[in-house]
Amino acid sequence: MKTHVKALIVGGGAVGCGIALHLARAGWDTMLVERDELTAGSTWHAAGLLPLFNMGYATGHIHDYSVKLYAGLEAETGLNAGFTRCGNLRMAQTDARMDEYMLYSTTAETIGIEHEFLTPAQIKERWPLVRTEDLKGALFHPTDGYINPADVTQAMARAARLAGATIERKIQVNGYRWTGSEWIVSCDRMVEKGGNLIAANEPFEIHAEHVVTATGNHAQRTARLLGIKIPAIPVEHQYIVTEPDPALVKWRAEGNPEHPVLRDADAKWYVREERGGWILGPYERNAPARFLYDVPETFRADLFPLDLERIEEEYMSMIHRIPTSETVGLKDDFNGPICYTPDGNPLVGPAPGLRNMWLAEGFSFGITAAGGVGHYLAQIMTQGEAEIDMASLDPRRFGRWMTTEYAVKKNEESYEHVFVLHHPDEEREAARPLRTAPAYDRQAAAGAQFGQVNGWERPNYYAPQGFDDHAARSFRRGGWWQFVQDEAKAIRETAGLIDASAFAKHRVYGAGATAFVDWLTTNKLPKVGRINLTYALTETGTTHTEYTVVRIAEDDYYLISAGAWADYDGDNLTKLAEDKAGDFGPIIVQDITTQWGVYAIAGPNSRAILNEIVRDADPATVLGNKRFPWLSMRNIELGMVPVRAIRVAYTGELGWELHYPIEFGRHLWDLLVKAGEKHGLKLVGARAQNWLRQEKSYRAFGTELGRDATPLEAGLDRFVDLGKDFRGKAAMEAKGIRSKCVTLLIDGPEDADPWGREALYLDGVKVGRLTSGGYSVAFGKSIGMGYVRPDLAVEGTRLKVRMMRELYDAVITEDSPYDAENKVIRIDG
Template sequence: MKTHVKALVVGGGAVGNGIAYHLARAGWDTMLVERDELTAGSTWHAAGLLPLFNMGYATTHIHKYSVDFYKGLEAETGLNPGFYVVGNLRMAQTDARMDEYMLYSSVAETADVYHEFLTPTQMKDRWPLLRTDDLKGALYHPQDGYINPADVTQAMAKGARQLGATIERKIQVNGYRWTGSEWIVTCARMVEQGGNLVASDETFEIRAEHVVTATGNHAQRTARLLGIKIPAIPVEHQYIVTEPDPMLVEWRKTNPQHPVLRDADAKWYVREERGGWILGPYERNAPARFLYDVPASFRADLFPLDLERIEAEYMSMIHRLPSSETVGLKDDYNGPICYTPDGNPLVGPVPGLRNIWIAEGFSFGITAAGGTGYYLAQMMVDGEAEIDMASLDPRRYGSWMTTEYAARKNEECYEHVFILHHPDEEREACRPLRTAPVYDRQKTLGAQFGQVNGWERPNYYGPLDAPTHFDHDSRSFRRGAWWQYAKAEAEALRETAGLIDATAFTKHIVRGPGATAFLDWFTTNKLPAVGRINLTYALTPTGTTRTEYTIVRNGLNDYYLVSAGAWTAYDGDWLRKCAEDKAPEFGYIEVHDVTTQWGVFALAGPNSRAILREVVKDADPDTVLSNKRFPWLTARKIELGMCPVNAIRVAYTGELGWELHHPIEMQTYLWDLLLAAGAKHGMKLVGARAQNWLRQEKSYRAFGTELGRDATPLEAGLDRFVDLSKDFQGKAAMLATGIRSKCVTVLIDGPADADPWGKEALLHDGVKVGRLTSGGWSVAFGKQIGMGYVRNDLAEVGQKLKLRMFRDLFDVTVVEDSPFDPQNARIRKDG
């Protein structure tokens, strides 16, 4: 057996074999080890559904690749993966569900996923066993279907072997040790003992330059061995198989299989199985299992069935397929399937460690296995995938995440598989958890909170007499009840002033003798002078945008970096690893995460200077905030009452304003001080939704929407923040990439009751030419606004396009960057 390889994959389920195949195809010497038999984990009892479309952009591309890849496996390996292309019918009982499917449709169009809409009559004509009289319609994906999980896994394994990979069974990994250049992985041979699988005395080491873990239900053991946290914990999933249905058997004599049926409002999927039906519900109260470890006695095993828990879903299947009422049950399954708190798998590098990657937490592992292997191999071999994989990055969860949090959120995620996925949804489990000191004050004032990276952050401020679940009850695919409050907040900030809690911002200190040389190499823009700030970007090795930073220079080699609040661990890990790599060249560099030490209030609007003058303590309070003493894009340490503040003259809303970075322990004092002063000048509390609209009026790109690992800063139209006279990480790759598409701001003559969510397709002459990445309402222009990417030749100001919303096309006009106050006169205003 080999003891030294380029890449070691740990885990022999569908995902692990998909990764081994694609690494071998890339030319890497690859070995896969499995502690039991291939497919012995969740793969063996999976239902094998292949839902081609997912609302996530990266996940849709992963699923799409898998479906195409599986279709060619038999020709390559000689093994039939058992792929049945029967289609996928998503049925809707309500108008709200049809609104959801219309949003699905627009997103699917951006990813070139074919689909059709069907009426209840069309469904009944094609599949007469269905009851459709109480349906509104359906979304149909004819290229979907289902596959045999064991067969497709074995086909990928054979394909990997044909490409040179080695696959070893009955080997358990017991430890990982990094030498600085390779991993030493300690292993034990597993043997059968009384029906259990136990480690023998035969131990050995495998040396690998790279390690990938795809350990499924054993993810918590993997996390413990690596000394990290992996929020992948299984949840019980039940499905039942019926005896043959005589009416179905008769139908099938002259007709093809039914598509996979999804009655989302009833919370189940159904597909045919040998003349009968498989029912898979996503019910309430399914428990998380294996929070800390998988028992040694649990192999290809199942949990006891709990039919009472799925009684409502079973009865609704009978309602939808009346012929199933008299059919008996043949088999039942209740097995563990991994989830994560947001439902997305964890695919990418491990925080804090080198050359080790995880592919864990797959609730749709069969669908994702091929695509995960393809894109993860790109990340490992080429340095980056061709699509932005940030939404799946393991570092989207920080060290604050605990086992209890993951278990409860994973149970919630399971329950929400078929609950309406509003773009403005805010799930309630495990909240509040991370709160700024002013949380209770904000709540008293009507704040309706969202969650970002565990932090509670006001989305908007509702009426003071709002019921406890006001936000939950007001969600919609159109304009929810919150819309009027966000609109009033945006208007107030444009007209008087607004106060925004931005405490969730990620903050790092970078300092030391090598800090200046390092940051000059690490970022695209010129570094600011002491007391100044700049906006800049860190690139991936392939030249795309890795992170956006506001850099404040506090001293010669002392910098304060501010980045997006959702990405603290993601940004910190990359920053630290790059600093460690360059320290021998540039000198000693310190990187400190100070996110939880500093609160941030953003005060902006025409009256913001007057409000600060009420509370600033200075020998000359009338001029301390003037352009002469405190110009735009500078930072100064000032005193507001008794609170020392690092004030930064910048505003994400495009108005005169300051970010007030303050010691977190003084936050409630500063809050009360500002509210009292602001009351005299018409200041209103403003949440994240209004801020998102306002920043689009200024064409401010946001990381995670316009900015990501699939576009360069030049494609994003950020040339002014890229200093091509200096060398920086990713520069050559960025220039070699060129301009594949351009980021534009658009105004939209949209529907009267809805705004775009930033997921919709842009068309020209009936052809898709781009997609929105952000969307909302513009109070300045009185119409919908959006940002997105379009073909280069269609990015000129004045270009007319179409936007698809609710299956209709609406007029779109490309406008100049920063359509509101393009000369920045309001931001620079003196006084």
């Protein structure tokens, strides 16, 4: 057996084998070790469905790649993976569910996933065993289907071996040690004894330059061995297999095709044919998490006892939807562990705090994802970046604050929400509130409807007491829409106060800090007391992070970035600072997110409000352009509160970000609210801010900015100093301009705005996609931002945008269509 390899994969389920296949194809010396037999974990009892439906852009690409890969495995390996391409019929009982499918359709269009909409009559005509009179319609994927999980895993394993990979079974990993250049992985052989798998006490080591963990149900043991947090914990999932249904047997005997995989999302189940009978898989309430800390040594290819009472409602709804199943008996049942994460997406990418350690954990749809994850993770590992933005799956999106109990509650919620309506404005309630800024109680009393960002409670908008945010959610203009419009107008006309405490904040200082930050970022460094907007790139030239850099002192920098990405940014900063300390000198990186709160005040009256409470020898001038120009920072006093004030506003109005020591937050909030009473101050949430920043064409990380576009493609040339050297510069220039970011004004439907997932067309040909969307109070119509072919990125270009299955007029407008010359934001007082 090999003891030295370039890449070691730990875990022999479908995901591990998919990664082994693609790393081997990339030419890496690859070995996979599995503690038991291949497929011994969740793979063996998976139902093997291949759902292409996914609201996420990256996950949609992953699923699409997998289905295409599996279709060709038999020709490559000689092994039949058991792929049945029967299609997938996703039914809707409500108009809201049809709206969800129409929104999904736009994502599918941008990826290129084949799909069609069917009426109830068309469903009944094709599949008469399905009851349709209470349906609104359905979404049909003709290329979808199911596969035998064990067979597809073995086929990928054989393909991996054919590509040069080594696969070893009955090897358990017991420890990891990083030497600075390679991982030394402590292992032991496992042997059968009395039906159990036990260590043979024959320890040995494997040396690997890179390690990938794909340990499935054993993720908590992996986390403990690595000394990190991995919020992947299994949840029970049960499904039942019925005896043959005579009506189904007769249907097939008459030469009719197999039913597609049936999904009644409103009833929370899937059903497919199985040897003349049916498989029912529900996603019920109260399915418990298991293996919170470890998988018992005695648990191998085992199952939990079935809890039929828990799925009674779903079982009865299957009988309603397929009436012939009512008299059919149960033939078999399965209740096994399937991993989930707090947001339902897997963890794919670098392990936080570790070098050359990669995670592929937390797969609730592991069979569907295995091939695609192998493909894109291999790209990240071997080429530095995937061809699509994988940030939404990056393990570092979850912070170190996350506990086991939090993961349990959120993972159980993720399971229950598989078939719950996935509103774009969805906010899930489990484990909340948890992380709260000082003024949380004040905001709640004022009617704040909160969202969650990295565990932080953040007001989305404010509504009258008793307003039901859940009932207000919609795929169109929900019940919240008018409140958000009023908030956006207030910032344009008077003033608004936003709690932005969730911003990620890092301090970078030391003798090497200036050289480091200069090398890390694309823009010129600001002078002391000034700020700039800049970008940190990946080695491949795409956008890793957007920073507002505040220069506190000669070698002391305050870096502000997106609130959802504190650990993602901190991990990158820390690793790069360690790498460059030898070149630049000592560099200290501190995550100070929880030490500083942030209030953003913006609008024509914002200076007047601050003048009410600023304490200065000459308060009339302290906030004027001479002493406090745009894009500068000053330490000021507001009442009794020391404030690091930054003259910048994400809304494009006159305004300031007020960064304050966190313990002063409640007092400062009260001070601002009271001072603003006579100036028309309105409390404002994140949704209005999102609309307003699009009127200024301000790109946002995670939408316009990501690891599939460069700052030049994003149209941010003014923030890129090509006269200096910076990380990723050569790669960025080599990519050229593949697409271009633009802002569009849209004459959409009267009751809906784009969400930022829609396809863009010219003469019936898809030419781009939206990445953000909303409503413009300045222009009185829908607005969006997105990417189009470079030749079309010209003001005045007329396109069409797909919304609710219809095409609507959209015109590319100038960059920053509201106050393009920044006169408002620079106004003196």
